[in-house]
Amino acid sequence: MRTIPSSPTEGTLVELSGVDHSYGGTPAVYGVDLTVTPEELTAVVGPSGSGKTTLLRLLLGTLRPTRGVVRRRPGLAVGYVPQLETINWDFPVTVRECVLMARRQSRPWPWPTRAERLEVAEVLERLGIASVAGRRVRELSGGQQQRMFLARALLRRPALLLLDEPTSGLDLATRHDILHLLGELNRRGTAILLTTHDLNGIATHLPRVICLARTVVAHGPPESVIRPDILERTFGARLEVLEHLGLRVVVDREAGRRVGVS
Numbered sequence: 001m002r003t004i005p006s007s008p009t010e011g012t013l014v015e016l017s018g019v020d021h022s023y024g025g026t027p028a029v030y031g032v033d034l035t036v037t038p039e040e041l042t043a044v045v046g047p048s049g050s051g052k053t054t055l056l057r058l059l060l061g062t063l064r065p066t067r068g069v070v071r072r073r074p075g076l077a078v079g080y081v082p083q084l085e086t087i088n089w090d091f092p093v094t095v096r097e098c099v100l101m102a103r104r105q106s107r108p109w110p111w112p113t114r115a116e117r118l119e120v121a122e123v124l125e126r127l128g129i130a131s132v133a134g135r136r137v138r139e140l141s142g143g144q145q146q147r148m149f150l151a152r153a154l155l156r157r158p159a160l161l162l163l164d165e166p167t168s169g170l171d172l173a174t175r176h177d178i179l180h181l182l183g184e185l186n187r188r189g190t191a192i193l194l195t196t197h198d199l200n201g202i203a204t205h206l207p208r209v210i211c212l213a214r215t216v217v218a219h220g221p222p223e224s225v226i227r228p229d230i231l232e233r234t235f236g237a238r239l240e241v242l243e244h245l246g247l248r249v250v251v252d253r254e255a256g257r258r259v260g261v262s
């Protein structure tokens, strides 16, 4: 009899083998084989409902596979930044308190130690949101909210950071700031996997892209994955891919024709 190892292959953080997850009826994802390595900086792309959030939650461990195996490096610290739209903003806490809570999950509230208060102040400073530490979370701009959730995730000192659409709804400059921050974290040794609908603004700039259509259609560097045939299998639409200044640019001429602009 063959024993299935509980740890992933050496040099990987998480390994998914033949993973399905179903919320009831048809699987939201199926047959997923994937490894996440320590130096990863990856975009997961796919249409709405293609299983991107489900995949993140399987990597995080808050969802269990209905079939297949997920192996995590023992003791792996994983940070998760949820999609902003999924958050209940009626929660009446300040930014400082909200970040502190991430630190103090298993201990009584509301008496943080001095060390904890200092640690929170440092991370807020580092993410450029120290000036709004005393504000209610729902009063923040989209970019500030995103940074606050990033601060919460960073307090766990994660080796792997999972972000669900971290730039959706943000203006161009804020999107650049967030991406710059993520690039810095990655250079300092944090593996990062993020989901995005932004092919041109984000996915084509990252070293690795995973195309998901309930299963992994393709993964690899943008030059091997951002191709019309793979995009059609992923999105079910004809998209053109142009080369510009060494980058791939995805053009949706069909959408232009539908609104009569091309």
Ligand SMILES: Nc1ncnc2c1ncn2[C@@H]1O[C@H](COP(=O)(O)OP(=O)(O)OP(=O)(O)O)[C@@H](O)[C@H]1O
Pocket: 023, 028, 046, 047, 048, 049, 050, 051, 052, 053, 054, 055
């Ligand atoms: N808690 C749930 N209960 C039942 N079905 C769910 C649940 N969460 C997700 N689903 C279904 O699973 C499928 C995949 O959803 P998921 O949120 O993973 O997709 P996604 O690619 O992240 O979508 P989007 O880009 O719109 O955020 C969808 O059909 C969705 O309706």
